[in-house]
Amino acid sequence: MTAGTAAPAAAADTRSGDDDSRGHGGRHAATRTAMADMIRAEDLPGTIAGVREDGDTWSAAVGVADTATGRPRSPRERFRIGSVTKTFTATVVLQLQAEGRLGLDDTVERWLPGTVPDDGIHRPGITIRQLLNHTSGLYSYDDDPQMIRLLASPDFMAHRYDTYRPEDLVRLAVSHPRLFDPGEKPQYSNTDYLLAGMVIAKVTGRPYGEEIEQRIIRPLGLSATTLPGTAAGLPRPHALGYSKLFGGSKTPLETTELNPSWAGAAGEMISTTADVGRFYSALMRGKLLPQAELDEMVPADGAPGLGIGSVTLACGVTLWGHTGGIHGSSTVAVTTRDGRHTAVFNTNADWADGERRLAEAEFCR
Template identity: 65%
Template structure:
């Protein structure tokens, strides 16, 4: 998931973030495939250098073919270079996968985006001013539900964003358990009246998928997206704490909760669930986003709904968009989870795609890389 709630902001204000992982800077960049993306490669090297990141990998897909590159190291203790074949945690880039499944279910007539959460999860979203009968599935997907983000809960924040994480990272959570943590707080606004990103929205969406289909959301993602597209490096890990090989070590500053990087490669991703647990590769993410936007996963009506601007500048359903300095508009999602920062973006026609990953969760300034690839 992407941690951007109040708990993170409080931790960032309280902690002077210092320290560096500079071992990756001296490692040369390597690249393979298609045309030479000189500007993108230079932007990757600059991002690793200026952001003091261990390493970065990227893959692109465009009319001239595919391209991939790696910069820096996968392991700061051995200086093993990063590889474009690596698997990594994609955080909130999980959300487009979940939104796609929900929209597929609408196309099949099994649910409607204007159904209420109460219809599918009766009695769950209630208490403390929460009202599932006022929240539609659409409001979950575009973050206009007003439901509190469970990561902003002080108790959960202490487990996720302080050094206590090192002793709690193997804890197992169910989707319902995380939702109930969120519902112990009142909504941040009345449903439909504003926009605010909340990971709880996608936990609820995952629960709706299970209620409609009778299968855990991860099984539906595998059946409907991973297997049909041949995404051999993509998986829904559930409670598995290890990453499939090959993979880099993941380094974390606990989103402001630690002054120095910590190795957090092993963790229980159930803390993110359907808001951010999926594991993938840069090649698989380019394939997924291209297929999605080219209409291979959704009928035209549902794809139009997914990419239509939402109220209160909420963007699409599981996707956001932005226009770059050269006038190109890109669609996609970024994702942050302990030890990993990911971005996947594409043009609306799905014919130019970029996916990248840093094995560090403090990588923030991704815009120069996006400008380099789509404008450079």
């Protein structure tokens, strides 16, 4: 089913403890304006935001959740967070290191023997650290031509309920030549995080999703955050998601329902702006990791982060976080290093390209 983009609905702001008493003005006015500008400039359905700053919270919604009815977006909606899932997965791996149950410099072969065979060309011995910082050199399974056809062409609509096993996707990835020696350079690969999820399961004896629930979701009270596994639906409330199939379609298609098992530990989770912001704030404040592991995840020396990346804005502010793109959903989650100021944005379309401008508006005022 195809869907065009309706005219933006009126925006709505909500706040708790915000010292701005001037309605839509005040300290988040530039953020709200940037959201409206983005959906107009990029012909997007709608965008929502959730901000935490020094104990205060603010949220906003601009545009529509349903292009057919014009139903407005709501800051309370649940959505697919895509690769923001990677920060959750990496946090569990680092917790396991802190408990002495694995080491970041353990090889994948130690925990998953035979899963990633040496290719006889590149240096052997990919480590868990190299999975988390994307320096493994492993081919990303979703770059395989068959997977591109299934995920990023009109064929997706006939296959969006298909189930994929991580073992099969990794097997597909390692059927391709490695791209470079382990540790040589960073190059993003979703294969890395499928393997990280498999390592978690091997070490703990439980699926990585159960570990995320027990170690992060429940302790932080992230009541709107779920790992759907093979379930195709989105919990309510939610917007409809619109996809151009990552370039495979010129016309937006409604792709709200899909089986996210193809993304797994690299990108299957569902959450809200409030829950994701609470997670990143807690992470940076040391509530999930000891200082040593947090310093490894968020290095001060410019090295690649582990399940998290950094960006320095035009005003000199450095933020840490992750973006997440999956059919019908684009998410960006960013935080200051001290966790005192976080912002999470979601667009119910997968061709959004203005997330950096939203961060500039929020953090460079």
